[in-house]
Amino acid sequence: MRWAIGVKDIVRSGEVPLPVDEAIIRMIRARMDEAGCVRIGPSPGDEVEVVEGPLRGLRGILEREVGDRERVIVLLTAIEYQARVVIERRAVRAIVGEWI
Template identity: 35%
Template sequence: MQAAACVGAFWYVVRSKPHKEAWAQLQLQIKRLEVFYPKLMLPDYAKRRQPVVPLFPGYLFVRLALPDRYHDVIWAPGVQGFVGSKNGPIPVDDDAVELLRRRAAADGVIQAQPKLRPGQRVEVVEGPFAGLVGIIQRPPDTKGRIKVLMQLLNRAVAVDIPLGAINAEWTPIHIG
């Protein structure tokens, strides 16, 4: 096994059973393993809730020394196995995991914000302006509203629209 020669602890990617990431995380933590399960909180201003979704669905990061703790992981409920090659699990770069951990809160949740910039075209998907396309005039404010320039009644009108009512891409924000 390629990783068997490692003396210290390294980060590895573990595949969980479908929709069992949190269960696998709990089972590995019970075995006193360091586990990182990154999640992404997507703002949904229109519905006043913030859904949390896995950043990497079906995968967790586990820090351990192989081969000593190998069986603790593969026999844990909710775990399907390690991600690696035919020679065994492959360690993940510590810097990559630490970057994610710095961006996440203590519970592993990373806040997301819209990838929006002035001049970008957006489509309104909810509310009285649904189906119309406009141009962002000002970035989102602290209340989750964005100013969009729209063509209404043959003239340009600036309208404040909730972020949840426009079609946009979501990306993790940089913290620290």
């Protein structure tokens, strides 16, 4: 294979292609949108941490994107209290699944 749209390279050791664990393939497929593009960054259901602003350091679950896709709703979990907040997408990072 010489090229494919959206493919930078094949996972390999030298010139030998390497097998990719099925769990990694499932994780990549779960992040694909209708057009077959892989979403980068946290997705709904991911545990996230707020990395900027007055809520910095708090953790929660990314619930969904807000209309413009620049903001997300995060279900924050604090000591025996939960709150939904609308926050800039750039202000959160995934706690798990960061390898993508």
